[in-house]
Amino acid sequence: MLTTILVVVIVLAIAFDYINGFHDAANSIATVVSTKVLSPFQAVLWAAAFNFAAYFYFTDHKVANTIAKTVVENYITLEVILAGLIAAISWNLFTWYYGIPSSSSHTLIGGFAGAGMAHALFLGDPILEAINLAPTLKIISFIVLAPVIGMLISIVITLIILHLAKHSKPAVAEKWFxxxxxxxxxxxxxxxxxxxxxxxxxxxxxxxxxxxYLPNANHMPEWIPLTCYSAIALGTMSGGWKIVKTMGTKITKVTALEGVGAETAGALTLGITEHFGIPVSTTHTITGSIIGVGLVKRVSAVRWGVTISLLWAWVLTIPVSAVLAGITYGIMHYIL
Known part of the structure; x- marks a missing residue:
């Protein structure tokens, strides 16, 4: 029999995956909705179907293994994981409510790390001993690298597309894009x-x-990936319209041609990082890609005021989630 706290942790983790789906739905559908290729309802169904299809391809679970190693095993307890999830869900819902496209990934990582450090503090150990620095620093570095890579790839792809389509009739080109x-x-x-x-x-x-209930992180029951992919797909079907508006229209006006460039760049960046087991932010990646297609037109085409606000949200996500998780763990420590 699973303990009550483990059941709560699993339920909250699946709930987080669902929230991640509707929080990050904008990443996949913002440009396709803003260019009116699909209606919002069609777009979320389209995105959800391909969210779940990934279950059949990504079977190596490299990203899952990296997440599992963020906190040193000696400092991982069910209470630590529960506190991290509560903090991550709280920050995700807060940013969703205000239409801020922050990273669900970094929220989860920050919450997990913050709770682990709080546990170390209560044990009287240095808080940084709870963190595996190598995978954590790799994750943090990609807060900067993921959007930059997405931006550079989108610039290259957009320039190639523009060159190939320069002799096409605008109406015909628009139809194909x-x-x-x-x-x-x-x-x-x-x-x-x-x-x-x-x-x-x-x-x-x-x-x-x-x-x-498991000997180590390498023995993953099949119900876990199946459940997680289903939850994120269902969340995507629920949509996240406030963030769609920010991503699809507020950063820069996106045409169908630019949508192809941004989405292709985002997909390539995520595919490359997944291959190396790096948990990057989908939000950061596609935002960088959208900025890239805007820069191809002109620097002023990007609304830098909106972009700077997004950057602040990105910078704050991990530390805010970590602090929330630390406070949550402290409360649980005296209650449970």
């Missing part, structure tokens, strides 16, 4: 599912190891 956007948005949703579902898989596996 709208068709291609279906492919590029599907690729982005596929990569989003493969990257983000694994993060919660890693948390559930760690919880089951901490609870004594």
């Amino acid at each position: 709208k068709r291609l956007q279906l492919v590029s948005s599907a690729a982005l949703s596929f990569a989003h599912g493969g990257n983000d579902a694994q993060k919660v898989m890693g948390i559930i596996v760690v919880a089951m190891v901490a609870g004594g």
Whole structure:
């Protein structure tokens, strides 16, 4: 029998995956909705289908393994994981309510790390001893690298597309790019599912190891990936319209051609990082890609005021989630 706290942790982890889906739905569908290739309802169904399809391809679970190693095993308890999840869900819902496209991935990582450090503090150990620095620093470095890589790839792809289409009639080109956007948005949703579902898989596996129900993180029951991919797909179907508006219209005005460039760049960046087991932010990646297509037009095409506000949200996500998790763990320590 699973203990009550482990059941609560698993339920909250799946709930986080669902919230991740509707919080990050904008990443996959913002441009395809803003260019009117699909209606919002069609777009979320399209994205959700490819979110789940990733289950059949991403079977190595490299990202899940990286997440599982963020906190040193000696400092992982069910209470630590529960506090991290509560903090991550709280920050995710807060940013969703205000339409801020922050990173669900970094919220989860920050919460997990913050709770682990709080546990070390209560044990009288240095708080940084709870953190595996190598995987954590790699994750933090990609807060900067993921959007930059996405931006550079989108600039290259957009310039190539513009060169290939320079002799085409605008009406004909627009028609073809709208068709291609279906492919590029599907690729982005596929990569989003493969990257983000694994993060919660890693948390559930760690919880089951901490609870004594699995020998180690390498023995993952098949119900875990199946459940996580289903939850993120269902969340995507629920949509996140406030963030769609920010991503699709407020950063820069996006045409079908630019949508293809941004989505393809985002999908490629996520695919490359997943191959190396790096848990990057889908939000950061596609935002960088959208900025890239805006820069191809002109620097002033990007609304830098909005972009700077997003950057602040990105910088604050991990420390705020960590502090929330630390406070939550402290409260639980005296209650449980």
